[in-house]
Amino acid sequence: MTLPATSITPDKPKRKLSLRSLLIIPFVLQIFAAVGLTGYISLKNGQKAVNDVASQLRHEMGDRLNLQVLNYLEKPYIAGQVIVAAAEEGQLDLSDFTKLERTLWRLVSQNTLEDVQIGLFDGTNIALDTTLNDGIVSRLSDKARLPQRRFYKLDKQGQRIALLKTQAKFDPRTRPWYQVVQESGKPAWTDKPYVSSSYQSATMALSQPIYKSDGTLLGVQKSTFRLDKIHDFLSGLKVGQTGQTFIVDQLGNLIASSTIKQPYILDLKNEELQQIPAVKSESAVIRATAQAILDRFGNFNAIAQNQQIDFMLANQRQFVQVSAIRDERGIDWLSVVVVPESDFMAQINANTRTTILLCLGALAVTTALGLLTSRWITKPILQLQKASQAISSGQLDQTVQVQGIHELESLADSFNQMAGQLKGSFIELETRVEERTAELKAAKLIADGANQAKSEFLANMSHELRTPLNGILGYAQILNRSKVLPMKERHGVEIIHQCSSHLLTLINDVLDLSKIEARKLDLAPKAIHFPSFLQGVAEICRIRADQKGINFLYDPDPQLPEGLFADEKRLRQVLLNLLGNAIKFTDTGSVALKVTVMENAEMEHHADPSTRWIKFRVEDTGVGIAPDQVDKIFQAFEQVGDRQRQAEGTGLGLAISQRIVQLMNGQIQVKSQPGVGSDFWFEVELAIATDWAQQNSLTTGKQIIGYEGQRRSILVVDDRWENRAVLVNLLEPLGFQLTEAENGQIGLEKIRQSQPDLVITDLAMPVMNGFELLKQVRGADDLQHQKIIVSSASVAQADQQMSLDVGGDDFLAKPVEVSELFKLLATHLNLEWTYEMIAERDAQSSPTTASQNSEETMIPTRAELKALLDLAQKGNLKRLREHLEQMVHSNPRYADFASEILQLAKQFRAEEIEDLLKQHLTEEADV
CATH class of the missing domain: 3.30.565.10 (Histidine kinase-like ATPase, C-terminal domain)
Structure with a gap:
């Protein structure tokens, strides 16, 4: 059996997880979490191990580097000590330059020293070194030829074979290597590297004092150490895969580097050497490492012991070991070992990739297993779901067969029983619904009839009451505009107007309630x-x-x-x-x-x-x-x-x-x-x-007495003579030419005959009603532009809209309000009204009346007076006039007060207006 789907639509449920997702997600999360956590822990442990290994490696490499450099620096000292000891003990005669030359030649030729030089207190000097071009050269300054210095080339047996050149003047006592020992009295290195012309490279000189037996200085022995040997050692030192080492002095200047053979600027011609700061090195690694050390410690001489720091270079972490190289003879350097983290992390990263692949593989396997399991479980549940949806859509003949899972078989049996019961209940309910529907339709017809009758009654009642009220209110307004009506009779007319307005308000209240019930009340x-x-x-x-x-x-x-x-x-x-x-x-x-x-x-x-x-x-x-x-x-x-x-x-x-x-x-x-x-x-x-x-018509405080321009003609079409009379008596005194018609047929003929400037027509009339009149006029080619205002006591929104739809230019409700009528006439006839001030009209009344009116003259509130004074002080007289006219419009009793100020405003006498307003403010304060 198939029934119509229920018309009640439940709220759209929030999106929830499916059973398949609930079965798959736990499997996936468990495996993924286990493998991922294992991989994460392994990665963290690997990184910790890397940090430990890197720290140990840096420390060991720093110690090894320092030890080797100190060994290099110790060699010239030991060799020099041999010479100094032999001289001090008398084994070496420093005055016999021939024997001394032979002895020093043996030390240099056997590579015991790079070079050796002895300068004595009397200015004599002897030096032997190995040059690049001439082999071993001897430089002598003996007593016989002081201060001259001669350069001899020696053969392989140490014999002089040629005089290379002569230096006119040389005194060893003026040299830095002599003076440093003379001042300190102990072995010392020169304070900075210098250029060796013999080796054409940077060197450091170690000077040692030679004393006489009485303790006085006999001379100074100097040995030279070439700094490029440190580079040879550093470049052969393997630090990880891509690690680097370098040495700087306490000022941050480079001494040696594993990657730069000559970290200086040499001027061989003038024998000058310029050191390069590490932060300006041509090596990006050295520059960045030196800058990181400065950022960390401020300067190099602040590092008193071994330090380890890390920094980032090109998105790679760098491990740095800084160690001090010092000896008692004046060496105070820092060795720096830099190793990138990537040298240690290669295997760790490979393991990480393997872990990620394992996670993805486990995820794929568990997802597949979850899908198979969920499909096996959800297949019978989906059958139940489809059957339930079919029942909800009205298809009650549904049964479900489930096999394989005991719990789902029981659920299917219960579902089949429920479906059978539901089918029976629907059949019974359908019968009852049909019965109730028939009853509701009958009740609705009755209610619709009652509502229609009520609406027609209210519309007819409103029309019938508004028609006589139009005459009453119309003539009350006509009489109220009279200039000769005594005050007593004017008061009576006002009572008629108020009572009629009250009755009109009651009618409007009933119609408003009807609009509220019909939800048609609008703003x-x-x-x-x-x-x-x-x-x-x-x-x-x-x-x-x-x-x-x-x-x-x-x-x-x-x-x-x-x-x-x-x-x-x-x-x-x-x-x-x-x-x-x-x-x-x-x-x-x-x-x-x-x-x-x-x-x-x-x-x-x-x-x-x-x-x-x-x-x-x-x-x-x-x-x-x-x-x-x-x-x-x-x-x-x-x-x-x-x-x-x-x-x-x-x-x-x-x-x-x-x-x-x-x-x-x-x-x-x-x-x-x-x-x-x-x-x-x-x-x-x-x-x-x-x-x-x-947007507001500012005719406040004035009474219309006519209009400017040529005389205008108006045709009034209405079957009730009293309605026509109201309009005739209102408009003829203003200068309009009025013509009357009793129905639409006569009105159409008069329109064709005289073509008036404006037509005011009723809707409900015998022979031809207002709607038919509008259709006839709009259908005629020569009358299409005729101005027509519809005036009716049928004020329902539908009637108003219909009258405009068939051709009306505007709608004027009955009873006619004079102000609204004048507003429409001015709009559609493009009129400029002429006015008479209310104060002037009252002045023409009898003395008694004028006296009574003067007693009714009203002064505005203090707030209004302040607002007027502010406008006057600003010189905004136009706005002042508009404000006064609005006040009189809201309360005519302000007319006398306003007329005096308006007169002053026309003559632009702002100061007098200020004085007058201040006077009123003072009087009000006194009261």
Whole structure:
């Protein structure tokens, strides 16, 4: 049996691991962790072993190098000691240069010394050395020829065979090797290498004193040591695979290197030698090693004992051993052994690669085994899953056969039993659902019929009530514009206007509730001058409070923005409802309206600089609301409190206000205590408007008495004579030429005959209604551009939109509001109105009336006066005029105050305006 899939879609589950993954992952992780941990430990142990071996090798190589270098340096000392001892004991006669020459020749020819030289205290001198070109050469300065020095070439038997050259002057006592011993009195090396002309290489000289039997200095014996022999030893010393060694003095200058044969700059012609610092060596390894030693110890002479350091070169770790080479005759060098880590890590890295390959192999094997195992286990489970999915999609004829695993066989049997039971339950449920569906359809038809009837009733009721109200409110507005109407009759007309407006408000409340139920209540934000808007609301409520004998307090935040985007009508509706309720239920004390800008600290989520969070609060000292009644006040047709006050309203105001505030993303909240009072507030986020002045019609404080330009003709099409009369009596005194038509057919004929500048037509009319009239006009080629305003008591959004869709240029709701009518006329006829100031009109009234009006003249609040003064001090008279006109628009009682300042502003008399405003501020402070 197949049933439709259920329409209830469960929440999408979070992604979880599959059973196959749960079976495979543990195997893989265990093997991988075991092999990986083993490899990691092996690598760490190998690295530790490498570090230990490297440390031992460095230490051993350093000791071996130092020992060999000291042995080299000891050889000239020992050979020299033989000569010194023989001379001091009298075995060697230093005055017989012939025998002395023969003795020294034997030492040099047998390679016992590289060369030997003896300088005596009387300036005589003898020296033998092996040159590159002439073999063994003897240099003599005897007493007979002092200070002359002669150079002889000797043969293989030590006999002179040729005079090579003669040096005019030579005194050994002026030489550094003589003076160093003369000063110290003991054997000593020269302080730095020098150039040997005989060997054409760098050498060091060891000098030893020869004393007479009385202890006075007889002379100095000097032996030379060639530094390139140290290079020969270092280059033959194998340190790892690519290790290097070098020797530096305490100043960091190179003495010898395993890689550089001659680490000096030699000038053989002038016999000058320039040492090269290790940090400037041509070898990159030597440079980097020397720099690392300096970075570690600061300078070379700070190293007093053996040191080991590591550093990085070309992304490779280098092991360094620094050892001191010192003897008691003045040698103070440092030997450096550098071995790269890679020389030791080759096998370790190979083992690491092997370990990684083993890990990957184990991972592959365990993954394969896991896949096979999981497939064997999950295959029957997947069968159960597919069967379950089929059942969930309505296919109830499902059974599952599982073999091989005992637990899964039991699960399959239980599943088959469940599927059978579920199939029976679905059949029974389907029968019940069909029965309930039929009942719901019948109930829905009944409810839809009731809703349709209600909607039609409300629409008809609204239309029927608005039609007579159009005449009442229309003529009330016409009479209120009269210049000759006495004050008593004007007061009566005002009462008619207020009562009719109240009735219209009740009708709108019922329609708003209907819109709320149908979710069709929308907002139409526009730029408004916020302080003037609030001032207007406050003045309306102040009058009501004064009539009841209670105080009304209006406390605006000084930081309120001047312009905001808001649905002026709906926001005013909410505030007037809250304030009206507060005044209605307050007999003594006060009602307060507080409007503040909420700071960012209060609204943590507020980060948009183009908006402001505004908090509206209405507080009263009225009767309060019982706790069990608070939840009811926002329900439609619900009223709390005493019966007398309930009779004053419909119970719709708060329900509609709450919905309006919710559309503004806010919520009306309340705190109340019976006998103490109530506190209503809501918070909304409103966008800042910078062009509020341009978007509001600034005809404030003025009454339209005509328009500029040629006379305009208007055709009024309406089947009700009273509706036509209202428009005729409103517009003819302003200079318009009015024509009337009783239905659309007559209206169409008159349009064709006279082609008026504007047509104002009703919708519901006999013979031809307004919709058909619009279609006929728009269908005619010569009438397509005819301006037509639709004016109807059918104010439903659908009717308004339909009238615009079939060709209407705009919509004017009945009862007609004069200000809205004038606004539409100015828009569609491009009119420039002419005005009469309210103050001028009042001046034309009777003396009694003028006196009464002067008593009603109102001075703005201190905050408004300060704002006006600020504009005047800045010289912004245009903005000052706009501000005054907004104030008069919100409260006509400001007209007398505004007219005087406006007159001064027209004459650009800013200083007089400042004086006048300061005078009002002073008077208010005195009060």
